[in-house]
Amino acid sequence: MDKEEYNKIVDELVSTIGEKASRDKIEKELNSWLQFSGINIKDIMKKIIEKFNPDKQSDALTKIKDIESGEHSVSLVAKVLSINKKELENKGNMYYGIIADETGSIPFTAWKLNIEVSKGDVIKIVNGYTKEWRDNVKIVIGNYTTVSIMPKDLIKNVQSKVTKFKIIDLKPQPGRVEIVGKILSSSAKNVIVDNKNRMLYSGIIADETGSIGFSAWDTEIKNNATVRIKGAYVKEFRKMPNLVIDKNSIVQYEDVEINVKRSVVSIENIEERGGQDLKIEGIILEIKEAGVIARCEKCKKVLVNGLCPEHGKVGVYLDLRIKAVVDDGTGALMAIFNKDVSEKLLSSNFEELKKRESENIGASVILHDVEDRFLFRPIYLSGNIMSSENGLTMFVKDFNTVDYTKIDEEAEKLLENLRW
Amino acid sequence: MRRETAWRIFSGELNLSKKKIVQDGDKAITYVLTPLGAKVRRVFLVGVLVDVVPAESEDGFTKAKISDGTSNFFIKASKYQDSVRKSIESLVPPLIVSLSGKISVYNPEPDKFWVSVIPENITKSDENVRKYWIYSVAKRLNMRINAMDEAKKMKDPTVQMLMDLGFPKSVSENTLLALKEYGDIDVEPYINILEYSLKSVSPDYQDEEFEIPTIEEPEESKDKEYENKILSYIEKYDYDGKGVKYEDLREYTEKEKISSEKLDEILESLENDGITYQPTFGYIKKV
Numbered sequence: 001m002d003k004e005e006y007n008k009i010v011d012e013l014v015s016t017i018g019e020k021a022s023r024d025k026i027e028k029e030l031n032s033w034l035q036f037s038g039i040n041i042k043d044i045m046k047k048i049i050e051k052f053n054p055d056k057q058s059d060a061l062t063k064i065k066d067i068e069s070g071e072h073s074v075s076l077v078a079k080v081l082s083i084n085k086k087e088l089e090n091k092g093n094m095y096y097g098i099i100a101d102e103t104g105s106i107p108f109t110a111w112k113l114n115i116e117v118s119k120g121d122v123i124k125i126v127n128g129y130t131k132e133w134r135d136n137v138k139i140v141i142g143n144y145t146t147v148s149i150m151p152k153d154l155i156k157n158v159q160s161k162v163t164k165f166k167i168i169d170l171k172p173q174p175g176r177v178e179i180v181g182k183i184l185s186s187s188a189k190n191v192i193v194d195n196k197n198r199m200l201y202s203g204i205i206a207d208e209t210g211s212i213g214f215s216a217w218d219t220e221i222k223n224n225a226t227v228r229i230k231g232a233y234v235k236e237f238r239k240m241p242n243l244v245i246d247k248n249s250i251v252q253y254e255d256v257e258i259n260v261k262r263s264v265v266s267i268e269n270i271e272e273r274g275g276q277d278l279k280i281e282g283i284i285l286e287i288k289e290a291g292v293i294a295r296c297e298k299c300k301k302v303l304v305n306g307l308c309p310e311h312g313k314v315g316v317y318l319d320l321r322i323k324a325v326v327d328d329g330t331g332a333l334m335a336i337f338n339k340d341v342s343e344k345l346l347s348s349n350f351e352e353l354k355k356r357e358s359e360n361i362g363a364s365v366i367l368h369d370v371e372d373r374f375l376f377r378p379i380y381l382s383g384n385i386m387s388s389e390n391g392l393t394m395f396v397k398d399f400n401t402v403d404y405t406k407i408d409e410e411a412e413k414l415l416e417n418l419r420w
Numbered sequence: 421m422r423r424e425t426a427w428r429i430f431s432g433e434l435n436l437s438k439k440k441i442v443q444d445g446d447k448a449i450t451y452v453l454t455p456l457g458a459k460v461r462r463v464f465l466v467g468v469l470v471d472v473v474p475a476e477s478e479d480g481f482t483k484a485k486i487s488d489g490t491s492n493f494f495i496k497a498s499k500y501q502d503s504v505r506k507s508i509e510s511l512v513p514p515l516i517v518s519l520s521g522k523i524s525v526y527n528p529e530p531d532k533f534w535v536s537v538i539p540e541n542i543t544k545s546d547e548n549v550r551k552y553w554i555y556s557v558a559k560r561l562n563m564r565i566n567a568m569d570e571a572k573k574m575k576d577p578t579v580q581m582l583m584d585l586g587f588p589k590s591v592s593e594n595t596l597l598a599l600k601e602y603g604d605i606d607v608e609p610y611i612n613i614l615e616y617s618l619k620s621v622s623p624d625y626q627d628e629e630f631e632i633p634t635i636e637e638p639e640e641s642k643d644k645e646y647e648n649k650i651l652s653y654i655e656k657y658d659y660d661g662k663g664v665k666y667e668d669l670r671e672y673t674e675k676e677k678i679s680s681e682k683l684d685e686i687l688e689s690l691e692n693d694g695i696t697y698q699p700t701f702g703y704i705k706k707v
Contacts, residue, residue, distance in 0.1 A: 268589070329464070329557075376520070
């Protein structure tokens with residue numbers, strides 16, 4: 001700390017503490033703290049104020065833009081932009097969301113709340129602390145923190161922080177995001193929400209890193225256009241991330257062409273996330289199932305011991321399915337091929353396959369066929385990938401075999417770049 | 421439960437490993453950590469099957485060697501991998517094969533470290549898939565070399581610093597883990613492996629020579645081999661049922677280039693296992 005900064009801190013302390021202590025005394029106290037490195041200066045200042053003038057302490061409110069990570073005690077007034085409840089096993093509820101003031105916004109988590117807080121409330125947090133979380137700072141409302149509701153007009157205009165992202169990095173998280181991408185598809189539909197007629201545009205937006213499904217409320221999204229979307233947020237929808245564009249988001253059309261040539265993603269990069277319309281390249285490492293399956297005629301669920309888990313004894317609907325583990329060397333996923341894709345993979349049709357299977361009952365002819373032709377072979381797959389605690393599941397929309405003739409060329413390119 | 425990734429790695433890198441990482445959880449999982457930061461539990465490999473030694477008994481191991489040009493993968497299948505063991509025994513080298521399997525480490529003392537692969541499945545493969553595999557392994561190896569190179573240039577490297585350069589999280593984490601476990605390593609041997617393997621799939625360089633790093637074969641397999649030799653000698657030359665003379669056995673093993681220390685070690689373990697005993701002093705007999 002240089003002299004100038006030091007003097008500024010002393011000045012601030014003197015003016016806050018007032019007549020309760022002399023400048024010398026304050027400086028002596030400050031120096032006794034400064035001999036230890038690594039203690040946050042704001043914490044030190046709070047300790048000194050607390051010591052000489054405890055009454056002042058409660059007034060020491062911070063603005064969000066000044067909040068740093070690792071502070072042991074922060075107090076502030078802010079507006080709740082969002083609050084979510086998460087039920088923990090045997091531990092009650094925890095809450096998380098975003099609060100904002102005129103200077104910025106910040107995520108928070110609360111292990112308990114002494115009062116009920118809802119979206120839109122203006123709250124005063126006393127004695128919270130901060131932590132680093134996913135490269136951002138967040139406020140933690142802990143056991144020693146008190147929260148109280150304040151008049152709503154105390155904070156009128158909030159500044160919410162918007163973080164720029166590449167589409168591949170978007171995952172469900174609190175906070176507003178900014179992206180630039182090309183709209184690959186968009187369709188409108190009328191939805192009734194709370195008795196109100198609203199327009200929902202949904203589709204897919206992509207950049208050079210990946211693609212994501214979007215839902216835009218009451219905002220028209222034009223097909224094939226390049227757009228900059230500011231202040232949207234990412235939510236989980238059908239176990240995949242979805243970009244939500246609402247009235248707080250800004251959509252700007254831009255006159256640039258984005259190269260959305262769908263590149264292959266590494267499984268490790270989508271591990272906790274999944275995504276819509278992704279392309280992977282991997283080896284078929286294990287074929288878990290391949291053949292004719294029986295489904296319930298009513299709900300299409302797979303029958304267990306000849307019974308539908310929901311409807312019991314029912315009419316049978318026959319279907320074709322292949323389930324295989326695909327691994328790209330960075331991670332693995334379960335790929336599910338439905339009837340259409342399976343037919344294409346086996347270059348045969350369902351009737352023919354059913355016939356072969358019934359002529360060789362118990363011989364798993366389809367399974368062996370898939371194993372002979374595809375086990376331990378590389379393949380490109382595209383489709384939607386869902387993430388759950390059991391790992392990733394891909395619903396294969398299409399596949400391609402690998403073009404071996406290009407390997408020489410690519411190997412040579414890599415070779416040329418070595419030792420440079 | 422998440423599936424362990426099947427790593428794409430050259431045997432040349434895998435066999436230079438000297439460290440294992442045991443991760444505690446519901447079940448302790450052992451990973452091999454290469455000096456370049458590959459943290460391997462499962463592998464998928466394609467190479468030339470060069471050697472198959474069928475198990476001598478039901479309880480023995482069927483062993484195989486698969487060469488990827490940079491070194492050999494040592495494959496070891498017991499009765500617990502019965503169907504893949506039979507598949508391996510039915511294959512006649514030389515032959516291009518693909519194999520998936522789990523890593524097994526034999527680390528009897530600190531400076532002895534051998535990695536072998538317990539197979540899960542094996543199939544015949546072809547030249548195209550082999551080239552594809554070499555290229556995909558080379559891409560990952562290149563990334564690990566670059567990450568290690570960058571980390572070595574940094575004063576106090578962190579995962580975030582490597583990620584900021586564009587390396588995936590797992591690569592960044594494992595690079596730093598390798599730096600911690602192995603210290604400052606020389607990446608040059610790995611660049612050589614990388615260069616050689618890329619040349620091997622590129623038609624312009626097909627005939628270039630490469631000095632394959634010599635890797636000692638797992639000691640474990642030699643022990644078993646010696647043990648078998650000693651046992652069959654004891655059986656064969658026990659003419660009168662009194663057993664064989666220790667001196668004769670020693671003479672025989674010297675010819676077979678088995679040291680006397682090794683002989684004593686094996687005799688002791690055979691006796692401990694109840695396979696042999698000493699009916700009279702200086703004589704050894706099979707039970």
